[in-house]
Amino acid sequence: MSDLERVLAEVLAEVKPAPDERNKALELFERVKHLIEENLRLPYDYTIELHGSVAKGTELRGDIDLDVFVLIRYEDLSEAWLKENVVAPLYEVFRRVYSSTKLKYATHPYINIKVGNYEIDVVPAYWARDISEIRTAVDRTPFHTRYVISRLDERSRDEVRLLKSFLKGVGVYGAEIKVEGFSGYLAELLVIKYGSFVNVIRSATSWRYGEVLVIDGSVDSLTASKLRRIFRAPLIVLDPIDTRRNAASAVSAESLAKFVAASYMFLENPSTSFFRTSRLEPAVTRTTGQQLKQVVEATDRELLGVVFGVARGTPPDVIWGKLRSVARSLLNLLRKYGFTTVSYLVWSDEESEALLLVTVLPRELPRYEIHAGPPLGKRSDMAAYMAANSRRPGALGPYVDPDGRLFFLIPRRFRYPYQVVESYVSSLRDLELLYPIKVLRDAAEVESYVAQKSSDELVKALERVVLLRLL
Amino acid sequence: MSDLERVLAEVLAEVKPAPDERNKALELFERVKHLIEENLRLPYDYTIELHGSVAKGTELRGDIDLDVFVLIRYEDLSEAWLKENVVAPLYEVFRRVYSSTKLKYATHPYINIKVGNYEIDVVPAYWARDISEIRTAVDRTPFHTRYVISRLDERSRDEVRLLKSFLKGVGVYGAEIKVEGFSGYLAELLVIKYGSFVNVIRSATSWRYGEVLVIDGSVDSLTASKLRRIFRAPLIVLDPIDTRRNAASAVSAESLAKFVAASYMFLENPSTSFFRTSRLEPAVTRTTGQQLKQVVEATDRELLGVVFGVARGTPPDVIWGKLRSVARSLLNLLRKYGFTTVSYLVWSDEESEALLLVTVLPRELPRYEIHAGPPLGKRSDMAAYMAANSRRPGALGPYVDPDGRLFFLIPRRFRYPYQVVESYVSSLRDLELLYPIKVLRDAAEVESYVAQKSSDELVKALERVVLLRLL
Known part of the structure; x- marks a missing residue:
């Protein structure tokens, strides 16, 4: 047995569910199915099917979700109709049986129930005879399941x-x-x-x-x-x-x-x-906050970021979408002002707080920078450039570089990365769902924030971006 | 009279030669012409003409050069023939009259004589009837003179x-x-x-x-x-x-x-x-070396360079050509290693020494830098990249940037500009005509070198590159 084969055998032994775990999941599905059949009265044909990884036999141990689809053969089915005639009545039914029952309205209305280690989604959808009939992404799921099972x-x-x-x-x-x-x-x-x-x-x-x-x-x-x-x-x-x-x-x-x-x-x-399995966590060395701070400093980087507040009830996809978008614009701004973002992370508890952290090079930029002028050819461009810069306090120039480009040497606006971040934060608009609470200006401030959060996921993510580890 | 008109009138009064200065030049030409006619015996028709700015009436006061052309109507005229039959005999003639007489062999053989404030070049060339007949650049001069005079x-x-x-x-x-x-x-x-x-x-x-x-x-x-x-x-x-x-x-x-x-x-x-005239020197404020050093430091630049020795008798065009070429490659190397060259100068006494100076940003680079990997797609490229960098002492990575590019964070090779310059100097080959003598590692070393040279031209050039003044 090669190293590779030994590793794969070891991982598989960890990730493959015991027959018992799988059987319990299937029993749970039967109970849910029965509850729906007993209670859901519709003037259209409908059927209840199990989809997702359990149906396809590709589920991982300790991570078993049941996707229970209620497929309804009603051509004029709409989201509003589903909410009123399927999701709302079923919600009442399940709530009486499972206290964890929640109504969810992401892109599509559905019901979420937690039972022990299992998570159940009850999803109503249009019962398409053929792939050409589907209206929404969820309608496609049954076709995916059948295809995967067949292959x-x-x-x-x-x-x-x-x-x-x-x-x-x-x-x-x-x-x-x-x-x-x-x-x-x-x-x-x-x-x-x-x-x-x-x-x-x-x-x-x-x-x-x-x-x-x-x-x-x-x-x-x-x-x-x-x-x-x-x-x-x-x-x-x-x-x-x-x-x-x-x-x-x-x-x-x-x-x-x-x-x-x-x-x-x-x-x-x-x-x-x-691999990540229920037992085999990625073998990251647990590095202390102090050690991470030392690595940041030894590589002449700065570690800093922004803590955001999240408005109550903001759907996770919206939180992460907004976080990614602020990350993108902050990274662009840092680049514009001469900093290189080495790595970044976004994190959220998906309830009240979100975080954007970056590690950047260098910790400090020179006091002055080149401000390149327009190419030759338009007198008005040159006039605007000369007028704007020759009045600038502390500017040296105009001068010409070896490629024939005009430039001034001007005092730099931001010498430290936290100045860019603060300027960015104060420029943010559209703050209803995600709003800045605090700028973490350096590695020390980041460390103490992360320590106080005590989230394993966050600590590991921080370790990755500081030590630059993919795992 | 507008400001502009007043300035131009003032400059013109300075740069236009007095009739006396011009007449003396023309008399000198007649003497030179006579000497040639008396002594040069050739089996071909030839004529002696005055070219250059005096002939065209565009000469500047205090800067009058006479270009005396010996135009020979000999179709098979070659450089070797000119040297033997024209330049060598005339050199003997002029040397007896003017002790300053020198033989010059740049791209074309000619004789140079200094008489008081005047400089005379005696240039043999082919006497072309028509522009289509010319063989070398000097043969073209008479046509230029006639064209300019006519316009x-x-x-x-x-x-x-x-x-x-x-x-x-x-x-x-x-x-x-x-x-x-x-x-x-x-x-x-x-x-x-x-x-x-x-x-x-x-x-x-x-x-x-x-x-x-x-x-x-x-x-x-x-x-x-x-x-x-x-x-x-x-x-x-x-x-x-x-x-x-x-x-x-x-x-x-x-x-x-x-x-x-x-x-x-x-x-x-x-x-x-x-304007530069004999009296109106460009109005540069004479800045002391100490002040220049302060400006360099206040703008977070470094001022440094290389002193070169020049082999005896190297023609000026060769010195400057080589200097420009080393400047270009040093600037490229500085850029490659993360430094921005703000300004540079090349200087030579055209006899024994030459100098290349640069001002660069910043004075110090961070200890670490991004080393970007190959794009995805070729396993062998990735293998080479991974192997080379994961063994590198102090490297962090591999990691992935937001655009999906692999990188390592690696210790930077050169943190200070003088290290790049020293590495460049030690890599130089082909050192016969221009060879490095000394690296000037910082502003202080440059200052003391320049002070000791006591060349006004060099001091002014240094002032320009430090203060970033075009004038």
């Missing part, structure tokens, strides 16, 4: 489990905005295409940005570049049940590169530390 | 004097490699085209990089872009006596931009300080 056998279901656990270990599992990574369905498609976990990651080391994959066969380069223009995504995996759709559209460039790099590194040095 | 009148000759004096003040007068600027002939062409000094500089403020000028009329944009592709120069002025030639080919992007910027600034604030 996976016992062995390849375990390969999916390995891949999902690897994606989790690398932090790129999940299509939600928080992660911008690989969905469970995408993991299943990749195993269907390549046959095994190892074949998937081996192939990934040759994927380029804008890679185009079809599950069966391959595409010629002309088609590939056409698809690249249509989908404009870092990774394009045509959905076999609906080829107008990119099953990898959620995958960001960052997540793709993390997956590819981790795939390469794992193949070089196979280790269980690449 | 300038008394008033416009003074306009040329103003333009030349302005070009001198801005440091861009001369087509030689030392300057990479505007030749006297180019100044004359510009006045012929635009009619007056002020019209030339007014037009210049709208010139763009790659401007195409013809003396009479204009070119359509299609022709202009064709000419731009042919000549590939920052400024293209078709030579009216030979339109396959760019009369502005010597003008560098840097010289062009200096001229354009100075033109704009002069028009905004007319002042005699833009």
Whole structure:
């Protein structure tokens, strides 16, 4: 047995649910199904089906969610109709049985119930006869389930489990905005295409940005570049049940590169530390806050950020979406003012607080900077440039560089990264859902904030961005 | 009288030679001509002509050079033949009369004589009947002289004097490699085209990089872009006596931009300080070395450089050419290692020493830097990158930036500009004519070197690059 095989066997033993765990899940589904059948009276045909990883046999131990679909054959079904006639009455039914029952209205109304270690989503959808009939993304799920079941056998279901656990270990599992990574369905498609976990990651080391994959066969380069223009995504995996759709559209460039790099590194040095399982947590050395601060300083970086308040009831996808958008604009602003963002993290408790942290180079910029002028040719451009800069206090110039570009040497606006962050925070608008509470100006302030939060997820994320570890 | 008119009148009074100065020059030419006629016996027709600014009536006071051409109608004339049959015998003749007589062999053999304030070049050339017959650049001179004389009148000759004096003040007068600027002939062409000094500089403020000028009329944009592709120069002025030639080919992007910027600034604030004349030196404030050092430090720059030894007898054009080439490669190296060159100067006594000075930002770089990896797609590229960097002492990574690019954070090789300069100097090859003697590591070392040289030209040049003044 090679190192690689030994590692995979060890991981699989951890991630594959015991038959008992799976049977309990199926029993739970039967109970939920029965409750719905007993209570839901509709003037249309409907059926209750189990979807998600349990239905497909690709679920991970300790992480079993039941997706219970109520499929209704009513052509004029609308969101409002579903809320009134399905979700509201079922909510009343389940609330009497399970106190954890919650109404959810993200992009689609559904019911969420926690029972022990299991999480159940009851999702109403249109019962399409054919993929061409679907109206919303949820209507597509039954087709995905049937396709995956038809293409996976016992062995390849375990390969999916390995891949999902690897994606989790690398932090790129999940299509939600928080992660911008690989969905469970995408993991299943990749195993269907390549046959095994190892074949998937081996192939990934040759994927380029804008890679185009079809599950069966391959595409010629002309088609590939056409698809690249249509989908404009870092990774394009045509959905076999609906080829107008990119099953990898959620995958960001960052997540793709993390997956590819981790795939390469794992193949070089196979280790269980690449996987996240219920027992095998990624083998990060627990570094103290003091040690992290020392690493930040030894590399001449600064660690700083912004704490945001979150308005009550803001849906997680909205929180993460807004966080990513403020991160993007802060990174742009730091670059504009001469700082290089080495790494960043966004975090939220998904209830009341969110956090954006960056590590940047350098800790301090020179007092002066070049302010390049317009190219030659327009007298009015030159006039505006000369007028604006020759009056500037402390400016030296105009002068000409060896390429013939005019410039002034002017006092820099921001010498320290916290000045850019403070300026950014004071420029923020649209603060209803996410509003800045506090700027963490340096590594010391970040350390004490993170220590006080006592979130393992946050501590690990901080360790990654400071030590620059993918795992 | 406007400010502008007053300034121009004042400058013209300074730069226009007194009739006496000009008459003495013409008398001197007659003496030289007589000496040649008396002594030069050739089996071919030849004629002796005065060329250069005195012949064209565009000479500046205190800066009168006589270009005495010996034009020989011998179709098979070669450089070797000229040396043996013209230059060598004339050298013997002149040496007996003028002790300052020197033999010169730059691109073409000629004789140089200094008599009082006058400098005389005796240049043998082929006597072409028509421009199509010329073999070398010097053969073209008589055609230039005749063209300029035919197009300038008394008033416009003074306009040329103003333009030349302005070009001198801005440091861009001369087509030689030392300057990479505007030749006297180019100044004359510009006045012929635009009619007056002020019209030339007014037009210049709208010139763009790659401007195409013809003396009479204009070119359509299609022709202009064709000419731009042919000549590939920052400024293209078709030579009216030979339109396959760019009369502005010597003008560098840097010289062009200096001229354009100075033109704009002069028009905004007319002042005699833009001109260099025998009496009106550019009005630079004499700043002490200590003050310059303070400006360097206050702007967080470093001032440093290299002193070179020059092999005896190296022609000036070779010295300046080599200096410009080492400057270019040092600037590239500084950029590569993260330093921004704000300004630089090259200087030489044209005998034994040469100097390259730069001012750079910042004085110190952070200990660490980003080392970006290859784009995704080639496993072998990634393998090479990972192997090289994960073994590097002190490296953090691999990590992934928000655009999906792999990187390591690695210890920077050079934190201080003098380290780059020392590394550059030790990498220099081909050291026969120009060889490094000493690295001046900081502003203090530069100051003491410059003080000890006591060259006004060098002190002024240093002042320009530190204070970033075009004048």
